Amino acid sequence: MKTKWFTPYLFILPSITAMVILVYVPLFMGVGYSFTNISQKNSNKIEYKIPYKETNGEIKFKIEEKPSTFAFVGLDNYKTTLTTPTFWQVLGQTFVWTFFNVIFHFSIGLGLALLINKPLFGRDAYRMMLMIPWAVPTYISAFSWRWMFNADYGLFNEILKLVHLPAISWLSDPTWAMFAVVVTNIWLGFPFMMVTLLGGLQNIPIELYEAATVDGASKLQQFRNVTLPLLTPVSLTSTLLGAIWTFNMFNIIYLVTQDNPHTDILATFSFKAFFVRGEYAQASSYSVIILLILSVFSIFYLRVLKKTENLY
Amino acid sequence: MKKLKKKLKINFSNLKKISIPLLSVLIFSCTGDSKLDNGKKTITFWHTHNNVETDTLKEMISEYEKKNPNIIVSLQAVPFSDAENKYKTVAQAKDAPDIFRAEISWTAEFASLGYLMALDMYMTEDYRKDFLKAPLKYNYYDNHYWGVPQVTDCLALLYNKKIFSSANLQVPKTSDELIDTGKKLTDESKNKYAFFYRGDPYWFLPFLWSFGGGMVSDDMKILINNQGSIDALNFMIDLRKKYKIMPETVDFANDYDNQQTGFKSGKYAMIVNGPWSTADVLSGDEFKDPNNLGITRIPAGKSGFASPVGGHNYVIASNTKYLQESWDLINYLSKPENQAKFALKNNLLPTRISSYEIPSVKNNHLITDFKFVLEAATNRPVLPEGGALFVDMKQPYQSALIQEKTPKDSLDEIAVAWKKLLIDRIGKD
Numbered sequence: 001m002k003t004k005w006f007t008p009y010l011f012i013l014p015s016i017t018a019m020v021i022l023v024y025v026p027l028f029m030g031v032g033y034s035f036t037n038i039s040q041k042n043s044n045k046i047e048y049k050i051p052y053k054e055t056n057g058e059i060k061f062k063i064e065e066k067p068s069t070f071a072f073v074g075l076d077n078y079k080t081t082l083t084t085p086t087f088w089q090v091l092g093q094t095f096v097w098t099f100f101n102v103i104f105h106f107s108i109g110l111g112l113a114l115l116i117n118k119p120l121f122g123r124d125a126y127r128m129m130l131m132i133p134w135a136v137p138t139y140i141s142a143f144s145w146r147w148m149f150n151a152d153y154g155l156f157n158e159i160l161k162l163v164h165l166p167a168i169s170w171l172s173d174p175t176w177a178m179f180a181v182v183v184t185n186i187w188l189g190f191p192f193m194m195v196t197l198l199g200g201l202q203n204i205p206i207e208l209y210e211a212a213t214v215d216g217a218s219k220l221q222q223f224r225n226v227t228l229p230l231l232t233p234v235s236l237t238s239t240l241l242g243a244i245w246t247f248n249m250f251n252i253i254y255l256v257t258q259d260n261p262h263t264d265i266l267a268t269f270s271f272k273a274f275f276v277r278g279e280y281a282q283a284s285s286y287s288v289i290i291l292l293i294l295s296v297f298s299i300f301y302l303r304v305l306k307k308t309e310n311l312y
Numbered sequence: 313m314k315k316l317k318k319k320l321k322i323n324f325s326n327l328k329k330i331s332i333p334l335l336s337v338l339i340f341s342c343t344g345d346s347k348l349d350n351g352k353k354t355i356t357f358w359h360t361h362n363n364v365e366t367d368t369l370k371e372m373i374s375e376y377e378k379k380n381p382n383i384i385v386s387l388q389a390v391p392f393s394d395a396e397n398k399y400k401t402v403a404q405a406k407d408a409p410d411i412f413r414a415e416i417s418w419t420a421e422f423a424s425l426g427y428l429m430a431l432d433m434y435m436t437e438d439y440r441k442d443f444l445k446a447p448l449k450y451n452y453y454d455n456h457y458w459g460v461p462q463v464t465d466c467l468a469l470l471y472n473k474k475i476f477s478s479a480n481l482q483v484p485k486t487s488d489e490l491i492d493t494g495k496k497l498t499d500e501s502k503n504k505y506a507f508f509y510r511g512d513p514y515w516f517l518p519f520l521w522s523f524g525g526g527m528v529s530d531d532m533k534i535l536i537n538n539q540g541s542i543d544a545l546n547f548m549i550d551l552r553k554k555y556k557i558m559p560e561t562v563d564f565a566n567d568y569d570n571q572q573t574g575f576k577s578g579k580y581a582m583i584v585n586g587p588w589s590t591a592d593v594l595s596g597d598e599f600k601d602p603n604n605l606g607i608t609r610i611p612a613g614k615s616g617f618a619s620p621v622g623g624h625n626y627v628i629a630s631n632t633k634y635l636q637e638s639w640d641l642i643n644y645l646s647k648p649e650n651q652a653k654f655a656l657k658n659n660l661l662p663t664r665i666s667s668y669e670i671p672s673v674k675n676n677h678l679i680t681d682f683k684f685v686l687e688a689a690t691n692r693p694v695l696p697e698g699g700a701l702f703v704d705m706k707q708p709y710q711s712a713l714i715q716e717k718t719p720k721d722s723l724d725e726i727a728v729a730w731k732k733l734l735i736d737r738i739g740k741d
Binding site: 276 | 397400426429432433456511559560562563564566573630635636703707711714716
């Protein structure tokens with residue numbers, strides 16, 4: 001059977017169609033909406049149906065209509081967004097959240113990867129155990145942590161009580177709430193980093209370490225001059241991914257502290273604007289801003305990544 | 313390279329063979345289920361009941377189906393916290409279930425968005441006469457009736473009678489008595505506290521109103537930052553910080569469960585909650601003898617006792633094909649004896665006056681105690697924005713409770729947000 005030139009295209013057609021429908025169309029609609037004042041109240045034509053009975057018992061409907069009234073408002077939504085102090089607070093929180101998560105995911109992940117890369121007794125068992133936080137459904141972990149942080153019945157306050165320290169309002173206090181969600185997400189996220197970095201470590205040829213040993217390099221020198229540089233490409237890619245995921249992370253915050261303003265990040269903030277308040281236009285402008293931040297970040301990051309490409 | 317191409321070719325041709333059946337399966341499954349209904353009509357019905365309540369509902373519905381063999385009721389439980397958004401999504405696509413059990417504050421909102429069917433035709437003056445006024449009021453918006461009150465509720469003071477009798481104390485009737493009694497009943501070293509209230513703004517309403525404050529008046533005046541409201545918020549903070557009759561720590565994400573657990577184990581002597589919670593309370597160790605549970609009006613501030621009337625309504629979707637059938641079912645479920653059955657099994661409050669006349673209801677002390685509280689309870693604003701008011705209220709209110717903002721600042725913030733929210737109704741001033 002002969003393959004026609006378009007056959008491969010035919011096969012990617014379904015996924016392309018799905019991508020266009022599920023990603024690009026909503027994306028452009030969202031960008032478009034961000035320049036209007038569309039909201040739940042004015043997005044559609046509203047029909048009020050008022051049934052009444054004819055004298056012969058037949059049910060008829062009187063219909064009152066209210067047309068949709070949303071209009072183009074230019075950059076108004078962006079102006080409102082950028083002049084709202086809450087937005088800047090949330091943006092700051094988003095960076096705090098992303099920064100601490102990625103830093104700890106990476107450092108814990110790297111530390112553990114180095115540990116379990118060595119031949120040691122029961123290594124496979126350790127590897128498996130360390131994967132558990134990642135394998136358990138997120139909401140189960142999130143609820144367990146939420147219970148441990150519970151102010152009245154949680155594990156941490158019980159421990160504080162044992163050592164006669166005052167209890168802490170973990171999930172409601174402005175500072176501790178952010179701490180609580182970050183700790184939860186670090187717990188959930190380090191296994192991924194560990195596995196990725198472990199893969200990177202195993203790709204480093206053993207000969208390099210042998211050569212370094214012959215040259216008299218100490219373990220620390222080996223780590224700095226062999227392991228770190230050769231791990232850079234993997235680290236950069238995985239931290240880029242990690243940063244984007246964390247930036248857009250929604251479920252952990254939603255499940256652990258619910259709607260505490262001190263743990264809001266841009267993703268939860270725009271969700272609330274859209275689904276809770278029905279401010280579609282405002283929420284779209286948040287999403288566009290998120291998209292812009294992540295694009296700038298990714299472009300910058302990919303440049304750095306390119307520079308490291310010819311390392312091997 | 314050539315080898316690879318050959319391999320690919322084979323793969324492609326194989327794929328082609330299997331892709332046709334696969335594609336047809338996909339298309340077939342997308343066309344939706346076209347049920348053969350054999351002349352039977354299927355009424356879809358979404359509710360937010362818990363498991364026990366669902367059993368009662370199912371029982372009544374199967375009775376109804378027996379009496380009306382041409383009707384099939386397809387019942388679906390939706391978690392309360394997601395129900396509002398879910399309904400909005402399906403209603404916007406004109407695919408809403410025929411009947412929905414909507415929380416009172418959703419009803420006006422859904423109506424204003426055109427999702428509901430006006431029920432004026434059925435809810436004549438004669439029909440409405442038997443319903444309690446406050447629950448009925450939540451169904452009236454823009455000169456039409458949009459729903460039928462199913463159950464009603466209000467917030468009451470729940471107290472542990474044993475704790476009061478062993479300390480030889482009376483249940484507080486005023487806010488001053490609450491402080492005095494509270495101090496006597498609190499012993500931090502034993503982890504015993506007199507009182508607990510949640511950080512959810514709904515639980516603020518009884519105190520807000522009883523200190524002379526308010527939310528939004530009927531003529532659209534914002535009352536949330538008047539002196540009475542500020543006094544009320546100061547009182548709430550003082551209970552925790554100054555009089556220390558409740559724990560110092562707060563946990564807004566868990567405080568509903570913590571309140572229940574604490575009350576059931578005797579840690580708290582008094583809490584504020586509604587009739588929906590009594591089944592859970594009675595499962596606690598402290599309430600093995602159900603008579604140990606006291607229910608009364610919340611201690612009153614200077615403007616007297618207050619409590620918000622809540623509840624649920626049955627509504628019919630504007631996209632329904634079975635208006636008459638849906639109404640018949642709602643009407644059946646709303647019969648005084650069915651409301652009574654529902655109330656007795658689940659400790660909920662009926663919305664029909666005649667249900668309270670039924671002897672078994674009269675003899676149920678939980679219902680009659682709550683009825684006493686309900687008689688003095690009032691409506692919260694009946695607006696499409698009724699739910700949104702609380703969304704705007706929550707965060708500033710909570711930041712005042714943890715003393716991050718002053719009561720005045722936080723209430724002013726709420727007033728500004730509400731002005732923006734209600735701009736179409738208030739007008740720009």
